[in-house]
Amino acid sequence: MQLSPPGNLPSRENMDTATSVKHLGEFTGEEVLLEGWVYNSRSSGKVGFLMLRDGTGIVQCVLSRADVGEELFAAFKELTQETSITVWGVVKEDSRAPGGYEIIAGGFTVHQLALDYPITPKEHGTAFLMDHRHLWLRSRRQHAIMLVRHEIIRATRDFLDDNDFILVDTPIITPNACEGTSTLFGLDYFGRQAYLTQSGQLYNEANARAHKRVYCFGPTFRAEKSKTRRHLTEFWMVEPEMAYCDLEGDMAWAEQLVAYIVSRVLETSGQQLEVLERDTGKLEQVKAPFPRLSYTEAVKSLQSAGVDMQWGGDFGGGDETIISEQYDQPLIVHRFPAAIKAFYMKQDPDDNKLALGMDILAPEGYGEIVGGGQREEDLEVLMARLLEEGLSAQEYEWYLDLRRYGSVPCAGFGMGIERVVAWICGLPHVRETIAFPRLLNRLEP
RNA sequence: UCCGGUGUAGCUCAAUUGGUAGAGCGAGUGGCUGUUAACCACUAGGUUGUAGGUUCGAGUCCUACCGCCGGAGCCA
Numbered sequence: 001m002q003l004s005p006p007g008n009l010p011s012r013e014n015m016d017t018a019t020s021v022k023h024l025g026e027f028t029g030e031e032v033l034l035e036g037w038v039y040n041s042r043s044s045g046k047v048g049f050l051m052l053r054d055g056t057g058i059v060q061c062v063l064s065r066a067d068v069g070e071e072l073f074a075a076f077k078e079l080t081q082e083t084s085i086t087v088w089g090v091v092k093e094d095s096r097a098p099g100g101y102e103i104i105a106g107g108f109t110v111h112q113l114a115l116d117y118p119i120t121p122k123e124h125g126t127a128f129l130m131d132h133r134h135l136w137l138r139s140r141r142q143h144a145i146m147l148v149r150h151e152i153i154r155a156t157r158d159f160l161d162d163n164d165f166i167l168v169d170t171p172i173i174t175p176n177a178c179e180g181t182s183t184l185f186g187l188d189y190f191g192r193q194a195y196l197t198q199s200g201q202l203y204n205e206a207n208a209r210a211h212k213r214v215y216c217f218g219p220t221f222r223a224e225k226s227k228t229r230r231h232l233t234e235f236w237m238v239e240p241e242m243a244y245c246d247l248e249g250d251m252a253w254a255e256q257l258v259a260y261i262v263s264r265v266l267e268t269s270g271q272q273l274e275v276l277e278r279d280t281g282k283l284e285q286v287k288a289p290f291p292r293l294s295y296t297e298a299v300k301s302l303q304s305a306g307v308d309m310q311w312g313g314d315f316g317g318g319d320e321t322i323i324s325e326q327y328d329q330p331l332i333v334h335r336f337p338a339a340i341k342a343f344y345m346k347q348d349p350d351d352n353k354l355a356l357g358m359d360i361l362a363p364e365g366y367g368e369i370v371g372g373g374q375r376e377e378d379l380e381v382l383m384a385r386l387l388e389e390g391l392s393a394q395e396y397e398w399y400l401d402l403r404r405y406g407s408v409p410c411a412g413f414g415m416g417i418e419r420v421v422a423w424i425c426g427l428p429h430v431r432e433t434i435a436f437p438r439l440l441n442r443l444e445p
Numbered sequence: 446u447c448c449g450g451u452g453u454a455g456c457u458c459a460a461u462u463g464g465u466a467g468a469g470c471g472a473g474u475g476g477c478u479g480u481u482a483a484c485c486a487c488u489a490g491g492u493u494g495u496a497g498g499u500u501c502g503a504g505u506c507c508u509a510c511c512g513c514c515g516g517a518g519c520c521a
Contacts, residue, residue: 046478064478081471096479115472116455121482122470123457127513183520198521224520225446231520314520359521368521416521441513 021057155264170200196221204241241412250411372413
């Protein structure tokens with residue numbers, strides 16, 4: 001359908017390129033062309049309101065029957081939700097319009113009329129929305145979440161890049177399991193057993209000896225049959241690794257990264273947080289340094305809170321919540337029992353029952369967002385720990401080489417992007433923090 | 446894998462003690478000159494998750510299975 005606008009209104013020929021809703025403020029009083037989709041439309045007998053969504057924002061376009069003519073006005077009334085259209089008209093400041101600006105429309109062109117769009121402006125259940133995830137992404141809240149995710153990733157990369165970290169990607173397909181095969185997705189690699197990575201850390205350690213400070217950033221896979229609000233089977237993790245760094249340095253880098261991300265989102269994404277109805281007061285309190293608690297202190301604190309827990313065990317999700325709710329900042333828990341940690345984690349020289357690991361627990365019950373620690377740099381100790389875990393030294397020869405040729409203290413951590421997004425956006429579940437989540441019971445769409 | 450909940454129109458939900466399956470939204474038709482998830486009137490829309498059982502009669506009670514949601518375990 002192509003309709004010509006009447007004579008005294010802006011015509012499409014006057015404009016060469018389309019602008020976007022995000023930049024409308026620069027065109028007050030001018031004619032613009034917008035390309036987008038119908039978000040919603042309303043009409044009374046002689047005035048129509050078209051909410052146009054163009055990916056950068058939503059703007060109300062006003063069509064007056066007297067101005068646009070009978071034919072165009074009748075065509076407007078045929079428009080359905082999510083129909084793709086190009087609209088042209090004059091930008092006008094108007095306090096009655098959501099967003100402060102509206103378009104006095106001169107005309108529009110329909111590209112495709114969308115019939116029976118499944119997601120109506122009313123409420124829907126999560127199962128239905130997840131089945132229509134490919135369409136749900138267009139809605140206002142989901143759009144805002146993806147923008148915040150984008151900003152979190154940008155802030156992460158800016159922070160690391162500006163501090164002389166080099167992005168060195170690590171492989172997704174790996175030949176062996178660094179911490180047992182039960183949590184890994186297996187795959188056939190030309191007749192050999194291979195796995196999807198659950199961490200780039202071992203490779204990061206090699207890269208850190210080439211570049212001193214490195215990070216990898218990619219998808220990570222866990223085949224755990226976990227069915228909780230904080231687990232995905234495929235998630236994105238950024239993993240910085242630093243040569244010549246100990247546990248203290250590791251904690252400092254991690255807390256500064258987290259604090260920087262929060263301040264950047266507050267600075268740039270206020271509009272999105274408003275759409276998400278996030279209480280930003282709680283985010284504004286996030287400032288490095290974060291409070292620190294040793295594992296041993298955390299266990300004592302839990303025991304005095306009435307939790308039945310012995311020294312040596314791992315924290316459950318509920319335990320994490322109880323500990324972190326005592327603080328309004330992210331909390332660093334450090335020095336865990338060596339027995340429950342991976343073979344490559346360095347033992348505490350002051351107490352060999354402890355490993356030099358650390359976790360950061362997000363406030364408001366969001367749980368662990370960062371996990372990391374100092375690596376064992378001594379060849380003999382590392383070899384002994386590896387064999388203790390029943391792993392084959394032969395498969396880790398290249399990793400052991402890192403201790404043979406210029407070994408140094410080395411530390412790093414992994415930060416789960418989806419958990420950080422869930423926390424900063426104030427979402428109850430990580431499934432909305434990624435465009436197409438992979439969950440225990442969900443592989444589609 | 447275990448425990449709990451749930452499944453009714455395209456969507457979100459009602460339906461009394463077991464007695465004719467209903468509303469809002471969405472869709473369609475008409476009306477309305479400033480709407481904000483617009484509003485008003487009318488219309489269409491159903492194998493009540495599946496299979497079996499009890500009963501004169503089952504959305505409702507019983508059994509099994511399936512899906513989904515939440516929690517536990519396991520994990521980041």
